[in-house]
Amino acid sequence: MDKLWYLSQISMLDALPMEDLMEIERMAPMNQLKKGNLIQTPETFREGLYFLKEGKLKLYKINSDGKQFIVSILGAGNVFGEMDSFSLGTRDTYIETIEDTILCSLGKESFEQFLIDRPYLAVKMMKELSALLKERDAQLEQMALGDVRKKALHLLVKLGQKFGVPEGHYHKIDMSLTHQEIGNMIGSTRETVTVALHELVNQEVIKTGRMTIYIDLNKANELLEL
DNA sequence: TCATTAACGACCC
DNA sequence: GGGTCGTTAATGA
Numbered sequence: 452m453d454k455l456w457y458l459s460q461i462s463m464l465d466a467l468p469m470e471d472l473m474e475i476e477r478m479a480p481m482n483q484l485k486k487g488n489l490i491q492t493p494e495t496f497r498e499g500l501y502f503l504k505e506g507k508l509k510l511y512k513i514n515s516d517g518k519q520f521i522v523s524i525l526g527a528g529n530v531f532g533e534m535d536s537f538s539l540g541t542r543d544t545y546i547e548t549i550e551d552t553i554l555c556s557l558g559k560e561s562f563e564q565f566l567i568d569r570p571y572l573a574v575k576m577m578k579e580l581s582a583l584l585k586e587r588d589a590q591l592e593q594m595a596l597g598d599v600r601k602k603a604l605h606l607l608v609k610l611g612q613k614f615g616v617p618e619g620h621y622h623k624i625d626m627s628l629t630h631q632e633i634g635n636m637i638g639s640t641r642e643t644v645t646v647a648l649h650e651l652v653n654q655e656v657i658k659t660g661r662m663t664i665y666i667d668l669n670k671a672n673e674l675l676e677l
Numbered sequence: 678t679c680a681t682t683a684a685c686g687a688c689c690c
Numbered sequence: 691g692g693g694t695c696g697t698t699a700a701t702g703a
Contacts, residue, residue: 598679629694643680645696661689661694682701688694 471569478565479555484548491546498559500532506552507614507626510544511635521636524549524626526614530579534559537576539583549626594638600647602637604671607657611666621658621665628664 479502484490490508491497503525510531511521522544525531531541557565566573586609593605607624615622630644637644648664651657656674658665 631694640681641695642682642697646680649696659695678703680702682699684699685697687696690691690693 471572474565475557478561479557482554482556484552484554486548486550486552488548488552489545490548490554491541491544493543493545496533496542498532498534500530500534500557500559500562502555502557503527503529503531504553504555506548506550506554508546508552509549509632510541510546512544519635520638521632524610524613524636532557534563537580539580599637599639599643600650601675602639603633603644603647604651604656605675606633606637607664607666608668608671608675611668611671615666615668618665620669621667624664624666627662629662 481504484506486506505527507527508525508529508531509521510523510525511519513519522540531539531546533539533542566576590605590609593602597605610624610626610628611622614625616625617623629641630648631641633639633648634641634644648657648659652659654670654674656667656670
């Protein structure tokens with residue numbers, strides 16, 4: 452597959468002229484990684500900017516009890532990384548591939564110079580960041596005020612919007628999702644998630660299969676409005 | 678009252 | 691046999 456095509460699919464870069472994409476391509480080597488690969492820990496942190504071309508990553512932290520909290524799931528087209536001038540908040544996180552993944556990395560020096568030469572890219576990055584903030588806000592509200600059923604539903608809506616592929620009046624969430632992982636994402640336990648999902652199935656908001664979930668986004672949003 | 682803990686059993690690669 | 695999923699009784703905030 453063409454490297455330039457991948458770059459043009461990355462939302463933060465999609466406004467860039469072709470010549471800029473070609474320059475990034477020259478600067479940023481491409482890495483292929485297998486599923487289940489731990490690509491960063493708080494100890495092995497490296498500055499730089501990373502573009503996710505294909506596959507999915509999970510970003511998570513581990514608390515003192517050894518419990519895992521999944522901060523975010525990134526898919527193709529997402530960007531992560533950290534350096535002096537700005538931060539995407541990934542410094543102290545573990546980052547692990549949950550699918551076979553193609554990653555493109557840009558060193559700190561090359562990117563900062565690239566950004567200084569192209570102010571319009573900085574504006575684009577601010578838009579990305581503010582969208583991210585807004586999403587975090589909504590998530591925070593659910594985490595603070597909702598019961599587990601609402602937290603789970605809100606999470607599934609987000610995943611459905613990001614990774615959903617239409618199938619009938621449902622969206623299939625295109626990734627392998629265990630109850631344990633959902634628990635890790637909303638700060639709850641597997642058993643509670645199982646019960647909560649079962650209730651949602653009874654309300655016909657979602658359908659479940661083994662490690663897959665289908666969600667009716669319209670019904671789900673109606674339910675969250677209440 | 679809602680969620681966690683702990684435990685057991687079933688199902689399926 | 692390990693990972694996933696369903697259930698339930700006891701306990702906690």
